[in-house]
Amino acid sequence: MKLLVSFFALCICLSVSAQELKSPSEFLGHELGTQFTRHHRVIDYYKHLSESASEMVQLEYYGQTYESRPLALAYISSAENIKNLEKIRLEHLKNTDGDGSPTIAIVWMSYNVHGNESVGTEASMKTVYELLTEKTEYLKNTIVIVDPCVNPDGRERYVNWFYQFKNGPSTVDPNSKEHHEPWLNGRPNHYMFDLNRDWAWLTQVESQQRIKKYNKWLPHVHVDFHEQGVDNPYYFAPAAEPFHEVITDFQREFQTTVGKNHAKYFDANGWFYFTKEVFDLLYPSYGDTYPTYNGSIGMTYEQGGSGSAGLGVISSIGDTLTLKDRILHHHTTGLSTLEVASQNAIRLNEEFKKFYRPKDYKYKSYVLNGPNDKLNVLTQLLEAHEIKYGWANTKTSKGFNYSTGKNGQIKTSNHSLVIDTDQKKGTLVKVLFEPNTKLTDSLTYDITAWSLPYAYGLEAIASETKVNADLDSGNIMKTASNHYTNNAYAFIAEWNSFNDAQFLADLLKNDIKTRYAKVPFVLDGVSYDRGTLIITKADNKNTPDFLNTLSALATKHKQVLNSTDTGFVEDGKDFGSASVQPLKEMKxxxxxxxxxxxxxxxxxxxxxxxxxxxxxxxxxxxxxxxxxxxxxxxxxxxxxxxxxxxxxxxxxxxxxxxxxxxxxxxxxxxxxxxxxxxxxxxxxxxxxTDSTTVxxxxxxxxxxxxxxxxxxxxxxxxxxxxxxxxxxxxxxxxxxxxxxxxxxxxxxxxxxxxxxxxxxxxxxxxxxxxxxxxxxxxxxxxxxxxxxxxxxxxxxxxxxxxxxxxxxxxxxxxxxxx
Missing domain, CATH: 3.40.50.880 (Class I glutamine amidotransferase (GATase) domain)
Structure with a gap:
């Protein structure tokens, strides 16, 4: 009898929970697709899901934008999987070491990386609701991670503008102002950066915060939802050539598997689509390529519409494209992706493990020399991507010399940075550091070169043999062990990295008068190059608290300042020469x-x-x-x-x-x-002019x-x-x-x-x-x-x-x- 009562009570509890779970339209108070939903209301809806279906949904805030809007992830799965979420994650990551035996598929879906491609966030709500109510079978062996809006600042810029200038009611006439965004459109983030081209470079706070969570999961599948021009039919995988050579046969094959499943649904509805064109898999900083180089099946989906579509617009052939249409198409490919992932969970795990097996890439180590400041900026990027590095313990390294374009050698020391491809992130290392990327097709969607030694201005060798390195030799950043005395005539700082420019900017802002050398000089047996900063006591005699301020700024920028008690140089021009000019604060x-x-x-x-x-x-x-x-x-x-x-x-x-x-x-x-x-x-x-006409x-x-x-x-x-x-x-x-x-x-x-x-x-x-x-x-x-x-x-x-x-x-x- 007690068992019967308990069962009856459980049924009532589940029924109440199901009744409390509201659809997006019910919760938002408008039919989905008839309005754009503002970001705070989107977050409210995901909070509602996490509260009303807490056994199946976890909501996590992972940061905020430059304009202080929240960034959030929703984890959706069966009650059992959500209960064991951390255990599943750790077992999944064991696969990267060849030790795991997971059976759960991990699918990450990113919406609205471009703010004015606004349908993504709307579609995410419809997709998650249907997962929780009608497609729960997908969740038995799948963890779904949803980022409902990668770029809230850009999306809010677009949505606010649309509400300000839309007709009442909205019009489908493409000539109306609501279909013509201003110069500062909704596509980029606060600083007008394209976040879909920042996955590898991590220059923006949204990317920096997201990558920490991404590396905690390394999903099997990552989908980036986009929009394109109004007249374009839907695009989905498989991608176009060129594919980077590191992309595995399985990654190619699975793209086709997913694409065929999408086609089944699109064919049944008579919707137009295309594959294998325009959107390639080469440039490493996209939301499809970066995950691919980390073992995922990375895919871009593109719906026609974007910032000129509004709530509805007439296309060039006279069809009307509505926001409801756009939502439905993204919703369909989203669920289709999850269907395929669920059906192939075991295979996805097996192939993910294979991806992380050691690979025999041509170059085994990349060795880099340069100013400590530049090396440290690079190591910060490596650490953000969880790429291991060390410091050389050899005197020379041989291999392809980036500067000469030929095989050669460079002198190395314990200040020479070494990055091996024989590591967990070895494929990403190859992609980011290889001297020249192999192109299978010259028609590409983005840039074709990005090799980091060139980008960071470092002397580099790509070695075909592994270079011995110490992984625990510590931070090489300059330490500012400076001594400031009233007897010093001047303080001297290098000028060979952007860190030095940041130091100068701070000096000027703090009214520390500074000079620079226009010709090289030698002083106290030390050689200094053009641009060297010279901070004299005489220039700053009226600067309040000069030495303490200088000391604080040098420590902040980890600058080593050489002090001297004379302005009489051994070679070059003395500090009173016209060749040593004052720098002024520029407006x-x-x-x-x-x-x-x-x-x-x-x-x-x-x-x-x-x-x-x-x-x-x-x-x-x-x-x-x-x-x-x-x-x-x-x-x-x-x-x-x-x-x-x-x-x-x-x-x-x-x-x-x-x-x-x-x-x-x-x-x-x-x-x-x-x-x-x-x-x-x-x-x-x-x-x-060419006299030959072709x-x-x-x-x-x-x-x-x-x-x-x-x-x-x-x-x-x-x-x-x-x-x-x-x-x-x-x-x-x-x-x-x-x-x-x-x-x-x-x-x-x-x-x-x-x-x-x-x-x-x-x-x-x-x-x-x-x-x-x-x-x-x-x-x-x-x-x-x-x-x-x-x-x-x-x-x-x-x-x-x-x-x-x-x-x-x-x-x-x-x-x-x-």
């Missing part, structure tokens, strides 16, 4: 708004606020005509299209400001308009076009290291070139350049016609104009915040070019 302005690229503006904005930590004023193009530029020492023009913005009157104003001492720093596309101004030296290189085959048009393109390739440029723009660099700089734009050398002030011997990239793809065009062209340069300067940055040294070796150059443009 910087950055142009924002319609002529500029949102992404490049964001890179510059993020550089100042989150990296250099130096104040900059944002001037929007809408009111730029009302600004007195005389208030600013520097104006930065990000990449963009300035044809209309820099009209005749504005160009005259700009030239007058430069002539009176202003410094203009122009990047990438901004140079196109400046090069057409007769008074400036900068001129675009003209294509040489009629292209229509079907090969895209292939012919790519001959003129450079798809993110790395070139070794020559450098005039005596120029202030190049202080801290040697005679070469590896530049990431993102296109075929080419400009002639300047008459004076050509700093980094390509000659006729350096037109073939050291890594990545460049079309044959593009290579022919870029010989004898400018990469970085400075033109004197009256009392001021124009700094030309043809290539973007701040690209996606990960090209570390370009950051010191940008700091030089700010402080050293004077």
């Amino acid at each position: 910087v302005a950055i142009l924002s708004g319609k002529p500029t690229s949102t992404l490049n503006f964001g890179e510059i904005w993020h550089f100042f606020e989150q990296q250099l930590n130096y104040p900059a004023t944002i001037l929007d193009s809408d009111y730029f005509k009302n600004i007195d530029l005389a208030q600013y020492d520097i104006l930065i023009l990000p990449d963009g299209n300035y044809k209309k913005f820099l009209n005749e009157s504005r160009m005259t104003e700009l030239k007058d400001w430069i002539n009176e001492g202003g410094k203009l720093i122009a990047l990438s596309g901004a140079l196109k308009t400046l090069s057409k101004e007769d008074k400036f030296q900068l001129k675009a290189k003209q294509n040489e 009629i292209p085959v229509y079907d090969h048009n895209q292939r012919n076009q790519i001959k003129n393109e450079i798809t993110g390739a790395i070139f070794k440029t020559k450098v005039d290291y005596t120029h202030p723009l190049a202080y801290g660099y040697g005679d070469s700089y590896f530049s990431l070139k993102l296109g075929g734009a080419a400009y002639n050398y300047l008459e004076t002030g050509t700093v980094a350049y390509l000659d006729l011997d350096n037109t073939i990239p050291v890594s990545g793809f460049a079309g044959s016609d593009a290579q022919a065009k870029i010989g004898e062209t400018l990469i970085f340069g400075v033109e004197k104009y009256g009392k001021g300067e124009l700094v030309y940055l043809v290539d973007n040294p701040l690209f996606r915040g990960f090209w570390e070796n370009g950051k010191l150059l940008f700091a030089n443009a700010l402080f050293m070019v004077n």
